[in-house]
Amino acid sequence: MAEPVLEIRNLEKSFGALKATDDVSLDLRSGEIHALIGPNGAGKSTLVQQIAGSLKPDSGTILFQGRDVSGLDMAARARLGMGRTFQISSLAGEFSALRNVMLAVQASAGSSFRFFRPVMRDASLIEPAREALSRVGLSDRASVPAAELSHGERRQLEIAIALAQGARAFLLDEPMAGMGPEGSQALTRFLDTLRAQAPVLLIEHDMDAVFALADRISVLVYGRIVATGTVEEIRNDPAVREAYLGEGA
Numbered sequence: 001m002a003e004p005v006l007e008i009r010n011l012e013k014s015f016g017a018l019k020a021t022d023d024v025s026l027d028l029r030s031g032e033i034h035a036l037i038g039p040n041g042a043g044k045s046t047l048v049q050q051i052a053g054s055l056k057p058d059s060g061t062i063l064f065q066g067r068d069v070s071g072l073d074m075a076a077r078a079r080l081g082m083g084r085t086f087q088i089s090s091l092a093g094e095f096s097a098l099r100n101v102m103l104a105v106q107a108s109a110g111s112s113f114r115f116f117r118p119v120m121r122d123a124s125l126i127e128p129a130r131e132a133l134s135r136v137g138l139s140d141r142a143s144v145p146a147a148e149l150s151h152g153e154r155r156q157l158e159i160a161i162a163l164a165q166g167a168r169a170f171l172l173d174e175p176m177a178g179m180g181p182e183g184s185q186a187l188t189r190f191l192d193t194l195r196a197q198a199p200v201l202l203i204e205h206d207m208d209a210v211f212a213l214a215d216r217i218s219v220l221v222y223g224r225i226v227a228t229g230t231v232e233e234i235r236n237d238p239a240v241r242e243a244y245l246g247e248g249a
């Protein structure tokens, strides 16, 4: 079995009397999509924020590529290769897809010494940016302004940026949000190819996407993981059906 890239051990987080994260342990292995599902308020966002480093756990450990990152802030974790795309996009809409990647690569490389060099003529930025667009299948959209890309293509562009910045694993928090059925299906096809480049911890309400993509699913209910297993195991788990999926799921 593949080595875990990300390992969460015995994580705890309370808000007053509410245990939002209750002794959560899970891992993300190389080459897999591991989906985290659960009803509204189960604690998915709280867990993602702790993994990304924007919220401090009360106790527990987070290992990334074997290294304890529990004490590191979000920027430090991102520098180690924890990629995260946000529900609110930070793309510059008027700039081309290629330029968005180049600017991000320049920013993450610490660009002050390049201050006077026009970004679009900087060969050291063009190649990695083109390579990143190719890795997400956006090569033929390189010159299109980000604002003119479809919702799903913008997600792909955000992932290209994270890859260009050295992402080794992804935390994707509801990537299908706000998409129609066609967009979701196209993004599902893309995410299916992404696992070969970097494993994905996928938080998603769209169960068609989860069942189509997940190698494993963990089910969170009231802050606790009640089951982890394959799609088949989770579909057939009586406790999961009762707690979450409901009748006829």
Ligand SMILES: Nc1ncnc2c1ncn2[C@@H]1O[C@H](COP(=O)(O)OP(=O)(O)OP(=O)(O)O)[C@@H](O)[C@H]1O
Residues within 6 Å of the ligand: 015, 018, 020, 038, 039, 040, 041, 042, 043, 044, 045, 046, 047
């Ligand atoms: N900063 C906070 N202060 C107090 N309570 C909070 C805070 N953040 C989250 N909670 C509570 O913790 C619980 C888990 O919330 P969280 O947003 O993590 O759930 P979720 O599974 O992401 O829900 P959704 O699917 O609706 O996004 C909820 O009861 C929520 O009200």
